[in-house]
Amino acid sequence: MVYKVLTYTLIGIEAHLIEVEADISHGIPAFNIVGLPENTIKESKERIRSAIKNSKLPFPEHRITINLAPADIKKEGTSFDLPIAIALISSSLNISTENLRKYLIAGELSLNGEIRKIRGALSGAFLSKKINLEGVIFPEDSSSEAAYFTDISVYPVKHLLEAINFLKGEIVLEPAKPKKNIASQNPLHEIDFSDVAGQFHAKRALEIASAGKHNVLMTGPPGSGKTMMAMRIPTIMPDMTIEESLETTMIYSAGGLLSNDKPIINKRPFRSPHHTSSEIAIVGGGTNPKPGEISLAHNGVLFLDEFPEFKRPVIEALRQPLEEGVIHVSRASISVTFPANFLLVAAMNPCFCGNLGDNSKPCTCTYAEIQKYRKKISGPILDRID
Ligand SMILES: Nc1ncnc2c1ncn2[C@@H]1O[C@H](COP(=O)(O)OP(=O)(O)OP(=O)(O)O)[C@@H](O)[C@H]1O
Numbered sequence: 248m249v250y251k252v253l254t255y256t257l258i259g260i261e262a263h264l265i266e267v268e269a270d271i272s273h274g275i276p277a278f279n280i281v282g283l284p285e286n287t288i289k290e291s292k293e294r295i296r297s298a299i300k301n302s303k304l305p306f307p308e309h310r311i312t313i314n315l316a317p318a319d320i321k322k323e324g325t326s327f328d329l330p331i332a333i334a335l336i337s338s339s340l341n342i343s344t345e346n347l348r349k350y351l352i353a354g355e356l357s358l359n360g361e362i363r364k365i366r367g368a369l370s371g372a373f374l375s376k377k378i379n380l381e382g383v384i385f386p387e388d389s390s391s392e393a394a395y396f397t398d399i400s401v402y403p404v405k406h407l408l409e410a411i412n413f414l415k416g417e418i419v420l421e422p423a424k425p426k427k428n429i430a431s432q433n434p435l436h437e438i439d440f441s442d443v444a445g446q447f448h449a450k451r452a453l454e455i456a457s458a459g460k461h462n463v464l465m466t467g468p469p470g471s472g473k474t475m476m477a478m479r480i481p482t483i484m485p486d487m488t489i490e491e492s493l494e495t496t497m498i499y500s501a502g503g504l505l506s507n508d509k510p511i512i513n514k515r516p517f518r519s520p521h522h523t524s525s526e527i528a529i530v531g532g533g534t535n536p537k538p539g540e541i542s543l544a545h546n547g548v549l550f551l552d553e554f555p556e557f558k559r560p561v562i563e564a565l566r567q568p569l570e571e572g573v574i575h576v577s578r579a580s581i582s583v584t585f586p587a588n589f590l591l592v593a594a595m596n597p598c599f600c601g602n603l604g605d606n607s608k609p610c611t612c613t614y615a616e617i618q619k620y621r622k623k624i625s626g627p628i629l630d631r632i633d
């Protein structure tokens with residue numbers, strides 16, 4: 248008999264339904280996973296075997312075939328461990344197939360059967376609502392983020408045995424209920440724009456920029472407070488609406504950056520990647536594309552300090568998201584879109600030595616050096632900075 252367990256895979260920040268089918272037949276013992284699994288899933292076999300054995304559950308020493316359907320979507324990540332393990336041992340434990348079909352199940356297993364957090368739990372919860380499931384069985388560490396914005400029952404599990412006993416109907420689990428403090432959307436910031444002394448013109452420019460969502464470039468000598476002011480921009484932006492908070496939370500969830508202590512993003516994000524960051528880190532990507540810094544700054548501020556020091560392709564890659572508010576990442580097998588609607592705040596020195604225009608310190612750069620420094624920022628990018 249073939250046992251089926253429902254789970255999901257992330258494409259961008261969207262969860263897509265995947266059916267894990269397990270067929271156990273007589274023959275030489277083997278363990279195969281088919282249906283376009285990437286390396287992380289192929290590796291999961293050993294984790295699953297150990298987790299099942301160490302939980303004192305019966306591991307079927309037969310010919311095991313796991314199919315991940317639909318077979319045309321590439322699957323990657325560790326969240327398949329739990330659904331595969333459950334599909335494998337359901338037959339020997341007499342878990343009813345009816346019970347299995349009620350839930351969307353995901354989780355990474357450790358060798359002793361503990362369940363670790365997953366990426367995209369929030370999208371997974373939305374998916375299960377869309378297809379009218381009774382609930383989801385997710386790692387305890389991912390349960391608050393999944394439950395916060397959805398009214399679906401999120402059953403948090405810490406150990407494989409807990410998930411199995413729940414599916415067998417031997418224990419009752421309380422659905423996760425994160426503290427709803429979304430009404431108090433006004434999160435307190437530790438820093439404040441009023442910390443900035445003087446700098447009347449710069450402050451006014453930044454106030455206008457943040458009110459009208461205009462991208463800005465600050466130029467000034469070292470120590471003039473560029474970094475300090477940029478960090479305080481989110482504190483003068485309007486509070487996030489619930490929709491904005493949900494959008495940004497979805498991205499952080501897909502990046503695996505949330506926890507039960509911090510299940511949602513309700514403060515406008517401030518991201519300041521270092522200028523040595525790679526293009527993938529900034530715009531997103533990888534074989535199974537993950538959101539990059541520009542998406543993590545969605546509905547907030549992306550601060551690029553020492554702007555000319557960023558690699559040319561990184562700066563150029565910002566052009567499309569600055570225009571459209573989204574980034575399309577295409578790889579050989581897949582093309583995904585991440586939201587990336589951010590306020591760009593860039594900072595640079597006026598020249599190499601930084602002293603150009605400073606009356607107290609002489610500038611030691613040659614004219615050619617100044618031109619070269621400024622040329623690093625291309626015209627099309629400057630066009631997008633108001
Ligand atoms: N207007 C200001 N009000 C209060 N503190 C300031 C102000 N300007 C600068 N400072 C202080 O001076 C220090 C240096 O500022 P900051 O690092 O922001 O300068 P910067 O312009 O980013 O310099 P660099 O070009 O070297 O990166 C900070 O510790 C900051 O607290």
Ligand SMILES: [Mg+2]
Nearest residue numbers: 473474475552
């Ligand atoms: Mg600085």
